[in-house]
Amino acid sequence: MSNPQATDNAHPLARAERLSLSEDLEGIGFDIDPKQDQLHAFLGKKHPHSFAHPWEMVKVGFWSLLWPVRMLVLWFTLIYWRLAGVFYNRGLSTAPQVADPMDPRRRAALNATSKRCARILLYCLGFMRLRVTTPLPSADAVIPCVMNHVSWLDLVVCNALSIHSFVVADTVRNSPLIGGICGSNNCITVHRDDRGSCIAAAQLLEARNCVKDGSGYGRLPACPVSVFPEGHATNGSCIARFKSGAFRNGPVQPVAISYPHRFYNASQTSQNVTFYLFKMMTQVYNRVQVSFLPVMSPLPEEAPAAFAFRCQKAIASHLGVPTSRHSVSDALQYDESRRASMAPSPAPLSASLEAANGPSPVGTPHLSPKATPTHPLSTTQTSPGIGREGMAARLRI
Structure with missing residues (x-):
């Protein structure tokens, strides 16, 4: 199995792109207000x-x-x-x-x-x-x-x-x-x-x-x-x-x-x-x-x-606008995950996640059809009156 740390050292550009910005900045003293995350951007x-x-x-x-x-x-x-x-x-x-x-x-x-x-x-x-x-x-x-x-x-x-x-x-x-x-x-x-x-x-x-x-x-x-x-x-x-x-x-x-x-x-x-x-x-x-x-x-x-x-x-x-920790790749992945989770069969969801993240390690369970995708955007607060399904349906790039 490859060492992620070795990969980051070999490619200096990889770390800030592979990790969420919140993890990078919290480790060096910066705080991000989760209320400022703007999914609808x-x-x-x-x-x-x-x-x-x-x-x-x-x-x-x-x-x-x-x-x-x-x-x-x-x-x-x-x-x-x-x-x-x-x-x-x-x-x-x-x-x-x-x-x-x-x-x-x-x-x-x-x-x-x-x-x-x-x-x-x-x-x-x-x-x-x-x-x-x-x-x-x-x-x-x-x-x-x-x-x-x-x-x-x-x-x-x-x-x-x-x-x-x-x-x-x-x-x-x-x-x-x-x-x-x-x-x-x-x-x-x-x-x-x-x-x-x-x-x-x-x-x-x-x-x-x-x-x-x-x-x-x-x-x-x-x-x-x-x-x-x-x-x-x-x-x-x-x-x-x-x-x-x-x-x-x-x-x-x-x-x-x-x-x-x-x-x-x-x-x-x-x-x-x-x-x-x-x-x-x-x-x-x-x-x-x-x-x-x-x-x-x-x-x-x-x-x-x-x-x-x-x-x-x-x-x-x-x-005079807020900042967001999310990128367009986050929005696209969240949209794909939500659309796959709403499909009748659970196969598209597991297939899309495995294609994006690779095969799951031994002992790591796959997401069930009813489970919420563990993506950074899944914790984002949506606007009042708009559920996650409604937001995913509106999220079209």
Whole structure:
């Protein structure tokens, strides 16, 4: 039988990901209030003004006339942005690299094109103004940005602010247009279900953001990489657990993104993309607010998980929302367990648990069909009037 401790020592990134954040932080003096665990952070928010509201019907009826024009401009801009990336990357590899393969003049031209195209996309989606509540960091800053993740629009907003390189999921990188744009901006791709990919991405992130020249956190040979440590978009009701991979390399620049709204929430957790774009384009206007918080550095002997939690709390405090110890993987596992436990046969439950956790050791009983899955989310308090079955039924990513 393999030794878990040896595995953790062999792969430094594994421990904070395999153990729950509460166990890591409680061992180093941090307390997490269980009342702050927000299970519904990964649920699609119910909007108070649906199509049944008179004002919403008037807006949709009027702006539907301009919706085809906006959509046409949006697609034209995306195609132009992609072709610009192909043009400026001609003869170069689009695989993630430590050193930027593009010469400075090409990179400056592509960044300017990306910024203009991002602004046009925001205009098409009703964002007439991009509000930045704090001064932008210096163009020569080499510190990576860590930010909360609310929607895929976060990528567009960041490009409009001259933040062009990210750590993106393989599903984003493999998409026809957006994936090509990410490749031209030297983004780092990570496969969520592949431990080796996560470790390789973290090592490349460290090389990109922590190249030293003898004077501290010196110059960068490529664009600084920005990270969404939550790993998945939430509905903005809280800040989900930060993964610790981005917090092993020194100082970070926390960034808080929010979409203040009265009628339609810009967060996209479980909505159809076409319907999402339609609703965004049929609003009178949409708002986005970006705040660059003070640069945070790890304390002496501070564990990466503790540093990640401090940054998580800083962003949550600025936005006025609670923190959560749960991640999107917790939500997915809990949803799978609950759906399997409600099935007529107990076989799917035991099969799914064995597939996720491996065969049970000798002497460890399997869960019975009526037993509650021993998952961290199973102890989370749900909203009044909503049972666990009801919450699991609503939990759709």
